[in-house]
Amino acid sequence: MIKRSLIAIIIFLSSCQERNDRRKVFDVHLHGAAVPGQQLDALTANDVHAIAISTSWPQQQAYQSGPQINVLHGLLLPCPGGRVPYSRQPCFEDGREWPSVAWVERQIKAGRIDFIGEVLTQYQGISMSDTLMYPFYALAVQYGLPVGIHTGSAGPDHGCPGFKEDMGNPALLKETLQRFPELKVWLMHGGGPYIKECIEIMKTHPGVYTDISVLNNPGIVPEKEFRTIMRSFIDAGLEDRLLFGSDNADISTSIEAVERLAFLSGKQKEKIFYLNAASFFKSK
Ligand SMILES: [Zn+2]
Numbered sequence: 001m002i003k004r005s006l007i008a009i010i011i012f013l014s015s016c017q018e019r020n021d022r023r024k025v026f027d028v029h030l031h032g033a034a035v036p037g038q039q040l041d042a043l044t045a046n047d048v049h050a051i052a053i054s055t056s057w058p059q060q061q062a063y064q065s066g067p068q069i070n071v072l073h074g075l076l077l078p079c080p081g082g083r084v085p086y087s088r089q090p091c092f093e094d095g096r097e098w099p100s101v102a103w104v105e106r107q108i109k110a111g112r113i114d115f116i117g118e119v120l121t122q123y124q125g126i127s128m129s130d131t132l133m134y135p136f137y138a139l140a141v142q143y144g145l146p147v148g149i150h151t152g153s154a155g156p157d158h159g160c161p162g163f164k165e166d167m168g169n170p171a172l173l174k175e176t177l178q179r180f181p182e183l184k185v186w187l188m189h190g191g192g193p194y195i196k197e198c199i200e201i202m203k204t205h206p207g208v209y210t211d212i213s214v215l216n217n218p219g220i221v222p223e224k225e226f227r228t229i230m231r232s233f234i235d236a237g238l239e240d241r242l243l244f245g246s247d248n249a250d251i252s253t254s255i256e257a258v259e260r261l262a263f264l265s266g267k268q269k270e271k272i273f274y275l276n277a278a279s280f281f282k283s284k
Contacts, residue, residue: 029245
């Protein structure tokens with residue numbers, strides 16, 4: 001009897017071990033925290049091996065890769081009113097809304113920018129295809145940098161009076177893609193509530209990815225709705241282009257939300273948690 005329960009315990013422990021060994025998470029949607037070290041510790045404790053971070057310029061440069069975690073640095077722009085939405089610190093030391101194109105190019109050459117994002121045109125009340133963005137998209141193409149664009153709704157208290165929900169419709173990306181067909185883009189938050197439009201543009205443009213941050217936060221999007229949304233992405237054949245993100249929500253809750261999707265196979269979860277992001281950012 002004792003022997004049998006001992007065997008059961010060993011089997012249980014080894015299956016846990018196996019699961020943790022296998023799971024690797026790439027969080028493509030992160031913003032800064034008051035104590036970066038604490039944030040990184042929580043992430044690595046939850047199997048996060050790589051992150052793509054966008055926050056104010058001075059803060060994000062404080063995040064560095066280490067043996068446990070690979071850090072990709074974004075360039076957040078434009079900066080409505082000169083401040084990062086929600087956290088409200090100045091994006092750039094001189095308080096400007098748009099960095100100069102020449103400055104951005106210098107930072108790219110110095111290896112300080114791995115992707116352009118989070119693109120916040122919507123918080124400025126303009127389209128992601130506004131021509132103001134074109135010089136930055138041109139740099140992204142020239143240097144092979146991915147671009148991450150906020151789409152869909154926003155939470156309360158972002159502090160940006162110009163925010164326009166309809167400027168977050170993923171269909172607005174069409175114009176940009178016509179002009180810059182080689183641009184590597186991911187639409188953030190799955191475009192929610194414009195899920196249909198997000199799926200449509202992903203189907204017509206095989207280079208477009210999306211992250212599932214916020215959608216996987218049960219405090220904002222009910223579990224059942226998240227399940228329906230994920231089903232529609234999978235049914236549309238997009239499992240290779242879904243990226244995991246937490247958008248600073250509790251990391252273990254965000255991961256669990258995906259783990260609980262019983263219709264996903266182990267391989268599909270692996271793709272969403274890590275593999276898709278690894279290939280998306282690889283050719284940077
Ligand atoms: Zn966002």
